[in-house]
Amino acid sequence: IHPIAGQGVNLGYRDVATLVEVLVEGKRLGLDLGDAQVLARYERWRGLDTFMVAASTDLLTRLFGIPGKTASAVRRFGISAVNAVPPLKNRFMAEARGESGDLPKLLQGMTV
Secondary structure, eight states, rough: OOOGGGGHHHHHHHHHHHHHHHHHHHHHHTOTTTTTHHHHHHHHHHHHHHHHHHHHHHHHHHHHTSSSHHHOOOOHHHHHHHHSSSHHHHHHHHHTOOOOSSOOOGGOOOOO
């Protein structure tokens, strides 16, 4: 994960909170903490978010690394367009803060 905007830290918080929740639920069901069923649930829950954060941070890093006036103008236009549409801006901000999607109970209602 590229260190852009602390997304690796946010991802780590979601990983830990999800693992805690999955392990607690597994223990309540009487399963061993290393049971494949327990760990598979964690993997399914975290897989897409981890992939999307990695892909998004990589894409943003590449886009902002393109030199030149045209690339700079396109970036400014894109940022202005997002800022001009509050629902879109709020969606991007919620994603960046890690507040969207299926959050573990430890993080629900919290800004990560």
